[in-house]
Amino acid sequence: MLKYTDIDTSFRALAEPTRRAIVERLSRGPATVTDLAKPFDMTLAAVVQHLQVLEECGLIRTEKVGRVRTCQIDPRGLGKISDWVAAQRVLFERRLDRLGDILAETDEPGQPTEKDQ
Amino acid sequence: MLKYTDIDTSFRALAEPTRRAIVERLSRGPATVTDLAKPFDMTLAAVVQHLQVLEECGLIRTEKVGRVRTCQIDPRGLGKISDWVAAQRVLFERRLDRLGDILAETDEPGQPTEKDQ
Numbered sequence: 001m002l003k004y005t006d007i008d009t010s011f012r013a014l015a016e017p018t019r020r021a022i023v024e025r026l027s028r029g030p031a032t033v034t035d036l037a038k039p040f041d042m043t044l045a046a047v048v049q050h051l052q053v054l055e056e057c058g059l060i061r062t063e064k065v066g067r068v069r070t071c072q073i074d075p076r077g078l079g080k081i082s083d084w085v086a087a088q089r090v091l092f093e094r095r096l097d098r099l100g101d102i103l104a105e106t107d108e109p110g111q112p113t114e115k116d117q
Numbered sequence: 118m119l120k121y122t123d124i125d126t127s128f129r130a131l132a133e134p135t136r137r138a139i140v141e142r143l144s145r146g147p148a149t150v151t152d153l154a155k156p157f158d159m160t161l162a163a164v165v166q167h168l169q170v171l172e173e174c175g176l177i178r179t180e181k182v183g184r185v186r187t188c189q190i191d192p193r194g195l196g197k198i199s200d201w202v203a204a205q206r207v208l209f210e211r212r213l214d215r216l217g218d219i220l221a222e223t224d225e226p227g228q229p230t231e232k233d234q
Contacts, residue, residue: 015128
């Protein structure tokens with residue numbers, strides 16, 4: 001289960017372009033550590049470290065079968081981020097809607113405004 | 118306009134709980150720096166520093182009229198984050214759908230499978 005503070009570490013994990021690129025790759029399907037490392041100009045150890053950060057905050061899962069470690073997206077991790085962002089947008093848009101309603105009411109023809117009274 | 122690297126700094130900015138709390142508050146509507154600082158047990162200077170981080174990465178806008186600085190959400194900033202997360206979820210879900218289709222096809226009764234031929 002994701003811990004409460006995982007959203008802090010998830011945001012921090014995704015602030016790093018290599019880790020975002022790994023998540024982008026894994027969104028297309030599972031991959032081995034060796035395959036994941038191929039496009040990056042860095043040591044396998046550095047890639048493994050990035051994978052550990054992503055796994056610790058629940059953005060990916062890894063499984064070792066024999067000598068091969070396979071990584072895949074854990075959709076709950078991205079879900080936490082998208083839920084938080086969506087909640088803020090809902091609040092923001094609701095406020096805009098309310099402002100729109102107020103403007104529409106004051107614009108309505110034939111309705112006395114404060115100035116008219 | 119948002120710079121390309123703003124998504125790095127936006128993710129980093131939102132990894133900090135006080136900054137997320139400020140964004141949550143501003144999603145409900147604009148607020149002055151003094152009002153924003155009230156719920157936090159920190160100096161006004163520390164709050165101003167958090168606001169600068171949020172403004173630099175395009176998550177909020179601030180405007181000074183006379184001696185009062187008012188802050189508000191810049192929806193484009195959260196939009197960048199939510200677009201990136203949504204893109205990954207679309208890829209991931211598309212893959213799950215394809216897997217579902219493949220499973221449905223192989224389960225279909227009366228359809229010859231490779232083994233039957």
